Amino acid sequence: MNTVPDSGAAPRLPDRLTLIAISALAYVVAVALHEHFGHAFTCVALGSHPTELGAYYINCDDARLSSLRIRLVELAGPFVSVMTGVVCFALLRRLPRLSGAGFYFLWLLGALGLMDAAGYAVFSGASGQGDLGTTREGALYGATPEWLWRVGLFAVGAVTYRWVMRIAVAAIEPRVSGSGDGRIRSARLTALTSYLTGGAVAVLIGLLNPQGVVIVVLSSIASSLGGTIGLLFMMQWLKRQPDVQGPGLYFARSWSWITIAVVVTVTYAAIFGPTLRP
Numbered sequence: 001m002n003t004v005p006d007s008g009a010a011p012r013l014p015d016r017l018t019l020i021a022i023s024a025l026a027y028v029v030a031v032a033l034h035e036h037f038g039h040a041f042t043c044v045a046l047g048s049h050p051t052e053l054g055a056y057y058i059n060c061d062d063a064r065l066s067s068l069r070i071r072l073v074e075l076a077g078p079f080v081s082v083m084t085g086v087v088c089f090a091l092l093r094r095l096p097r098l099s100g101a102g103f104y105f106l107w108l109l110g111a112l113g114l115m116d117a118a119g120y121a122v123f124s125g126a127s128g129q130g131d132l133g134t135t136r137e138g139a140l141y142g143a144t145p146e147w148l149w150r151v152g153l154f155a156v157g158a159v160t161y162r163w164v165m166r167i168a169v170a171a172i173e174p175r176v177s178g179s180g181d182g183r184i185r186s187a188r189l190t191a192l193t194s195y196l197t198g199g200a201v202a203v204l205i206g207l208l209n210p211q212g213v214v215i216v217v218l219s220s221i222a223s224s225l226g227g228t229i230g231l232l233f234m235m236q237w238l239k240r241q242p243d244v245q246g247p248g249l250y251f252a253r254s255w256s257w258i259t260i261a262v263v264v265t266v267t268y269a270a271i272f273g274p275t276l277r278p
Contacts, residue, residue, distance in 0.1 A: 011178035011186050014100065015253040019190065020197045021261035022105050027198035027224060028205075028268050030084065030112040031056060034223075036272075038080035039131075042073050055205045055272040056219035067142075074131045074139040078120050084113030085164075089171055100251035103175055108194055111168040112228055118164050119227030121157025125150045130222075165234040173238055177248030180240050187235040190249060195231040198224045201265060208273030 035058050040050050043060035046069045052059040060073050088110025092103065124132035124140070128150060134140045143149040176187050199221070206220030 023194035023197040025261040026108040038077035042076035053276040081117040114164040118161040125154025
């Protein structure tokens with residue numbers, strides 16, 4: 001008698017509406033920390049002021065800053081993204097009894113931060129644009145030979161990005177229940193939902209900016225769909241054999257998470273989407 005091999009136990013998936021809300025909130029918080037706590041705060045701390053505060057970009061008054069301080073303003077965004085990841089993953093280790101929703105929010109926010117920083121190195125190395133780029137607004141402006149710096153930056157970014165995905169998988173693996181292919185499928189579907197949600201939020205907020213589609217392409221799409229593309233692939237590195245019991249990443253519908261996500265996302269979009277000019 002022919003038998004079909006068991007593909008493994010598939011755990012329960014989290015409530016989809018709550019998952020979408022948590023994902024939107026994590027993406028908005030990640031970009032807000034990068035742009036406003038990173039670039040804007042450093043701009044002010046170094047003696048200048050932002051001329052534009054957008055949802056996905058900050059323009060600092062460079063006339064008040066030395067060349068070194070301009071470079072520091074550009075580096076501040078990726079630095080804050082790295083620190084976001086470090087702090088979130090440290091909290092996950094210190095708070096092992098977090099609920100499924102709380103765990104996933106911290107894990108996603110940490111993964112987004114680290115992927116953003118590594119992704120910027122890849123993007124800036126390939127295009128010369130962005131925070132780590134070689135244009136006047138980039139941290140590597142004036143570096144020579146430019147091609148060598150860009151090749152090196154791209155290579156470091158690519159290696160680091162892969163390493164970041166490994167770190168993220170190691171952090172989430174103990175909480176992904178089930179076994180075999182079912183375990184992988186459920187985790188990939190959860191991450192895919194977060195990725196698509198983040199991309200949709202970034203595009204919709206980005207369309208509010210007054211500078212046109214270029215901001216949507218270079219900032220919103222590049223930082224969300226491009227910078228976090230690792231969410232589509234990393235879950236394939238989860239181990240198939242262990243049969244992990246317990247609730248795993250499952251969480252029921254939470255109107256608290258949904259309300260917080262809606263309020264934060266809509267407020268951020270309303271204030272910074274059209275761009276503030278202080």
